[in-house]
Amino acid sequence: MFSLVEWPFSMKLLWAPILDAIYVKSFGRRKTWLVPMQFLIGVFMLIMSFQVDYWIEDPEGPHILPLTAMFFALNFLAATQDIAVDGWALTMLKRENVGHASTCNSMGQTAGYLLGYVVFMALESADFCNSYLRSVPQPVGLVTLGSFLMYCGPVFLVTTTLVGLLKTETEPQHEDQDQTCLSVINTYRQLLLIARLPAVRTMAVVLLTYQIAFSANDSVTWLKLVSAGVPKEQFAVVTMCMLPLKITLPVLLAKYVVGETPMDVFNKVYPCRLAFNLVTAGFVWVTPHLMVKHHFPTYYYGLLVLIYGVYQVWLFSMFVTQMAFYARVSDPAFGGTYMTLLNTLTNLGGSWPRTLVLLFVDGLTFKYCSNDTKNVCSNPDLVKVCEDGYGLCHSYVDGYYVLVGICTVIGLLWMGWGRRTIQDLQGRDLTDWKVNANNPKDQK
Known part of the structure; x- marks a missing residue:
């Protein structure tokens, strides 16, 4: 509840x-x-x-x-x-x-x-x-x-x-006074008209799909590190280490977000973030091998901070430039509604692929019991049977790596369409993102 x-x-x-x-x-x-x-x-x-x-x-x-x-x-x-x-x-x-x-x-x-x-x-x-x-x-x-x-x-x-x-x-001063006095019903109509704009519809497709490439990395990596033995409290320390970076990075990006082409940064960073799918997957794979007597050496946490920090640079750069683009194209007459629409599409674009990843990661993982090859450890009861027989369940196909690979391939395919589409959207005139509330044709 x-x-x-x-x-x-x-x-x-x-x-x-x-x-x-x-x-x-x-x-x-x-x-x-x-x-x-x-x-x-x-x-x-x-x-x-x-x-x-x-x-x-x-x-x-x-x-x-x-x-x-x-x-x-x-x-x-x-x-x-x-x-x-x-x-x-x-x-x-x-x-x-x-x-x-x-x-x-x-x-x-x-x-x-x-x-x-x-x-x-x-x-x-x-x-x-x-x-x-x-x-x-x-x-x-x-x-x-x-x-x-x-x-x-x-x-x-x-x-x-x-x-x-x-x-x-x-x-x-430039705002249309008639637009600012629309009734509630007409404002909802305006939302529908905004959603029907060709530029907004294309942007919606971009926002609902671009995060597929990162969904496995974003939703499962930390869980894999915890299951490999990394203490949960260490993640809080790593997160705290990132706070100065998160505060200073928007300032460093400020000169790029006030121009006409803030999404240029997004397009440049996208392949870097995509490549980091493989970096983090490799780090997850090597993590169990770096454990010494049930503890990780200091240099491991240094690597964790470095990898997480670089990834945060890519993620935060995309976030900041996205928000700048939303602010640039949103109609101030309906600013709250417009920004909320674009942010909602962004949130949905992140949540639905992560949900699917979490749904399929176990189904794509295949295991066997070390002392009974017929036991595939596919549910808690079979795992308990294996452990009661002093065996261990080992994965010979890990769904995490399968999904990281699938998402990375999808990301490569998406780049061929998405980056060109973003450039096209960014180059459109601001009037392409606005609805004329006083134009009867727009009210149909």
């Missing part, structure tokens, strides 16, 4: 047009939604801070229903705020600087991840606090989820108040 909390970010396109249609003009088109949403986020955090620790740690079991309800509501508010921020970025920045929206987006997300996840997890961990922050060990960390929410709630309230009072919002 708790997985329901992820739905709002996947479904926010359903209510994005409402944010473009309904607003208080005197207060600001985006502030009308951003300020109330952030105030409510702060209030929800304060409310949850009094009960969340009990809901999680109750000796009779966690209270799944209230946890799901509260976090679903929190994510709904955050998703709505995200729509408003995306739309505001298109009008807050000058048109020639709108590509910097992706720089701000990526740096803000990384900083938020650092403070809201990495720092919290470290301060909540008794082991971390006892090792690095305390002289006298204690059984709990410095903070709990409840105390962390108690701190974050007022931070949201104060910062939102400052934004509401000090930051003014003005509509661009």
Whole structure:
């Protein structure tokens, strides 16, 4: 049930047009939604801070229903705020600087991840606090989820108040006033018209297919490393090592994302990221051979940081340039809806191939029992039979490597079409990405 909390970010396109249609003009088109949403986020955090620790740690079991309800509501508010921020970025920045929206987006997300996840997890961990922050060990960390929410709630309230009072919002001078006053129904119609634009339809095909090439690498590699014996806590350390890179990389890419051709970086990086499928697969293959007495040497973790760091450069470069391109082609009159549509297509393009990979990876793995070749270890019962007979299940065909190979071949084939298509989309006039709300022909 708790997985329901992820739905709002996947479904926010359903209510994005409402944010473009309904607003208080005197207060600001985006502030009308951003300020109330952030105030409510702060209030929800304060409310949850009094009960969340009990809901999680109750000796009779966690209270799944209230946890799901509260976090679903929190994510709904955050998703709505995200729509408003995306739309505001298109009008807050000058048109020639709108590509910097992706720089701000990526740096803000990384900083938020650092403070809201990495720092919290470290301060909540008794082991971390006892090792690095305390002289006298204690059984709990410095903070709990409840105390962390108690701190974050007022931070949201104060910062939102400052934004509401000090930051003014003005509509661009060139924006069509008739477009900004469309009704809710007409805004939904506008979404359908946007989706029917030839440029958007072609872009949708690109976004729904380009991530197939990386799906096996992205979704299974970490699982394979864990199964090979790499401690899970080491991944947290590796992730922390990447944070400075994730913060500085958007700045380094800034000069490339503000021009007319931000997707040039995407096209150049795509084959590099594709080649890394083979690099990471090779690293996974060699990992068990580098273990010494159930531990990995220091140089192994150095290699892990290096490989993961280079891969993050490719991944983050593609992400930042994509966001810059979205900001460039999106119609500011329907910025929240337009950006949400493109982001939703991007998310779907990543989720559906990863789901298929996780579905097929076991089915493409073939094993045998070391002391009974007739036992193929195809289910937990057969694995238990093998282990009860003091045998071990060995893979002679690993579905991970099969899928990495298949995805890499698909990626090579995709490049022949995709890179040319992206160049064509990037070269189109901005009017090809807009719908004239006042043109009767567009309303059919």
